[in-house]
Amino acid sequence: MCGIVGYAGHEQAAPILLDGLEKLEYRGYDSAGVCIGDGGALRVAKAKGRLAHLSELIDGGRSLQGTIGIGHTRWATHGAPSDENSHPHIADSGKIAVVHNGIIENYLKLKEWLVGLGKRFHSETDTEVVANLIEHFYDEGFDFRMSVRKAVERIEGSYALGIMCRDYPDTLIAVKKDSPLIFGFGDGCNYIASDVPAILKYTREVCYLDDGDMVMFTASDAHFFNGAGDPVEKRPEHITWDTSAAEKGGYAHFMLKEIHEQPKAIRDTLSPRMKDGRVVLDDIRLTPEYLKSLSRVYVVACGSAYYVGVQSKYIIEKLCQLPVEPVLASEFRYADPVLGADTLVLIISQSGETADTLAALREAKARGARTLAIVNVVGSSIAKLADDVIYTWAGPEIAVATTKAYSTQLAVVDLLALYFAQCLGTLPQARYDQLYGELQQLPAKVERLLTEEVISRIQYDASRFFNNRDVFYIGRNLDSATCLEGSLKLKEIAYIHSEAYAAGELKHGPISLIEDGTLVVAIATNPALFDKTMSNVKEVKARGAEVLGLTTERFADEIAKSVDSAILTPETDPLFQPNLSIVPLQCFAYYVALMRGCDVDKPRNLAKSVTVE
Ligand code: G6P
Numbered sequence: 001m002c003g004i005v006g007y008a009g010h011e012q013a014a015p016i017l018l019d020g021l022e023k024l025e026y027r028g029y030d031s032a033g034v035c036i037g038d039g040g041a042l043r044v045a046k047a048k049g050r051l052a053h054l055s056e057l058i059d060g061g062r063s064l065q066g067t068i069g070i071g072h073t074r075w076a077t078h079g080a081p082s083d084e085n086s087h088p089h090i091a092d093s094g095k096i097a098v099v100h101n102g103i104i105e106n107y108l109k110l111k112e113w114l115v116g117l118g119k120r121f122h123s124e125t126d127t128e129v130v131a132n133l134i135e136h137f138y139d140e141g142f143d144f145r146m147s148v149r150k151a152v153e154r155i156e157g158s159y160a161l162g163i164m165c166r167d168y169p170d171t172l173i174a175v176k177k178d179s180p181l182i183f184g185f186g187d188g189c190n191y192i193a194s195d196v197p198a199i200l201k202y203t204r205e206v207c208y209l210d211d212g213d214m215v216m217f218t219a220s221d222a223h224f225f226n227g228a229g230d231p232v233e234k235r236p237e238h239i240t241w242d243t244s245a246a247e248k249g250g251y252a253h254f255m256l257k258e259i260h261e262q263p264k265a266i267r268d269t270l271s272p273r274m275k276d277g278r279v280v281l282d283d284i285r286l287t288p289e290y291l292k293s294l295s296r297v298y299v300v301a302c303g304s305a306y307y308v309g310v311q312s313k314y315i316i317e318k319l320c321q322l323p324v325e326p327v328l329a330s331e332f333r334y335a336d337p338v339l340g341a342d343t344l345v346l347i348i349s350q351s352g353e354t355a356d357t358l359a360a361l362r363e364a365k366a367r368g369a370r371t372l373a374i375v376n377v378v379g380s381s382i383a384k385l386a387d388d389v390i391y392t393w394a395g396p397e398i399a400v401a402t403t404k405a406y407s408t409q410l411a412v413v414d415l416l417a418l419y420f421a422q423c424l425g426t427l428p429q430a431r432y433d434q435l436y437g438e439l440q441q442l443p444a445k446v447e448r449l450l451t452e453e454v455i456s457r458i459q460y461d462a463s464r465f466f467n468n469r470d471v472f473y474i475g476r477n478l479d480s481a482t483c484l485e486g487s488l489k490l491k492e493i494a495y496i497h498s499e500a501y502a503a504g505e506l507k508h509g510p511i512s513l514i515e516d517g518t519l520v521v522a523i524a525t526n527p528a529l530f531d532k533t534m535s536n537v538k539e540v541k542a543r544g545a546e547v548l549g550l551t552t553e554r555f556a557d558e559i560a561k562s563v564d565s566a567i568l569t570p571e572t573d574p575l576f577q578p579n580l581s582i583v584p585l586q587c588f589a590y591y592v593a594l595m596r597g598c599d600v601d602k603p604r605n606l607a608k609s610v611t612v613e
Contacts, residue, residue, distance in 0.1 A: 009189025079124030352380025
């Protein structure tokens with residue numbers, strides 16, 4: 001959600017900014033812009049629509065000369081996507097240019113005040129207030145840095161800001177609170193960006209700015225200050241992953257590449273934590289005594305990560321006899337949750353920056369609960385703030401619709417459940433060993449789901465069903481949780497209305513919507529519940545539905561009697577079956593979206609990293 005890139009160096013800035021913004025396209029946006037400093041001038045080019053459009057307007061950056069600049073992709077919050085509302089925003093007298101990610105909550109009050117002082121506004125955005133506020137202090141006689149500091153003291157909300165001043169032609173300032181921003185140390189140049197891929201081609205030495213941090217930099221030096229305005233030192237961290245990890249590597253889309261990376265991502269996440277028949281979680285400090293003192297676990301997250309939370313309820317409760325409550329982060333933070341020393345709050349987030357999840361984490365800590373985060377991005381805000389962190393080693397995930405992050409989060413939940421059971425003594429050794437063995441085999445089984453044979457079968461199903469307008473995903477127990485994620489994938493990237501229902505709930509409403517040709521995706525992987533789900537399949541078939549079934553290999557013949565087409569997965573323990581079931585559902589959504597001509601990696605209106613409430 002909104003991407004920022006900034007550069008101060010000796011090369012032409014505009015092509016570097018456009019290149020960086022392209023790497024941030026995955027975050028989701030609806031307009032783009034750059035501001036290039038050229039001697040004393042601040043030259044802005046911005047436009048609604050795709051980055052390619054902006055690039056065309058400025059001839060790939062060649063028509064905007066200058067070696068310093070800021071760039072932005074905007075995901076509209078205040079004001080529609082339009083040329084005027086695109087960033088950068090220039091203050092009324094033209095001295096300050098700003099790009100912003102986040103939301104200025106008190107912008108209306110500030111705007112009123114600034115208008116009263118004679119400032120004119122040209123957009124509906126909250127960001128223009130920041131530009132004018134900085135210019136106001138600058139006009140009062142404060143220098144560039146103090147003007148920014150005084151402005152951020154007045155603004156409430158979240159922000160990562162990249163700022164230029166006409167009178168400081170070699171200098172950029174960046175400041176952040178509750179929105180991600182990194183600083184990149186180059187050779188004779190320096191960078192800021194919302195995320196590492198934007199600058200990875202140019203430097204591997206980065207530091208993650210903390211809330212309140214400000215950096216003032218030129219091509220040759222950088223000065224960091226903390227929230228109190230005191231100078232601080234920042235050491236570069238070396239990024240070890242390769243640029244190829246953030247590129248498509250021959251796949252048509254990032255989503256397809258990331259689907260295929262799942263066996264490796266799950267293996268990388270599981271194997272360092274499974275040693276000699278035991279789960280070893282050196283990364284966290286939850287002792288058996290502490291776990292025994294727990295009366296409840298809340299799992300708090302958004303989107304797909306929340307659906308991992310729904311899965312975790314079934315798995316942890318079953319293996320550890322510990323009550324688990326999944327809660328949406330956007331609800332949790334305002335729900336007045338009852339928390340204390342006997343409550344563990346498990347936070348799940350790919351980006352580690354989701355605004356609601358971060359706020360929920362703060363709330364949980366403030367209320368005295370211990371927090372454990374499952375996060376993919378090292379050094380992200382959630383990773384830094386949680387009491388303990390387990391990283392999913394999925395590598396950078398670029399496609400807006402998550403695949404490998406979801407799979408690795410689920411794998412960590414499985415690991416945690418086994419670890420808790422091990423500490424709490426809730427499982428007989430033989431059952432523990434059996435589950436441990438199944439977990440070890442998961443990556444290889446996921447690999448079997450990505451063979452040419454299985455994929456072409458799914459492509460065939462996609463070609464059969466891609467024109468359906470309404471889809472229902474039904475299943476029981478863990479399968480119903482898998483339905484949530486399968487259905488979300490289809491909605492997100494193929495723009496098909498789709499709903500997930502616990503199969504037993506069908507008769508309490510949604511069955512009234514089933515008519516000739518409605519597609520029902522029925523997941524029935526649990527042997528104990530297979531017949532019950534098939535009864536529900538019969539009910540929808542009787543009302544005209546077409547049914548795509550998903551089950552395990554052993555039910556191949558059985559399911560063929562009830563459905564129009566079936567996808568089969570290898571066998572594993574029913575508790576781990578969701579790790580396998582989700583893969584064909586991701587592929588199905590992908591191929592349906594492709595056949596419908598959708599922009600798979602950058603679905604409309606969606607953002608990868610949702611950094612506003
Ligand atoms: C967005 C993404 C989803 C993701 C959700 C939570 O909606 O498109 O794929 O599940 O945010 O993001 P997080 O980074 O916290 O996992």
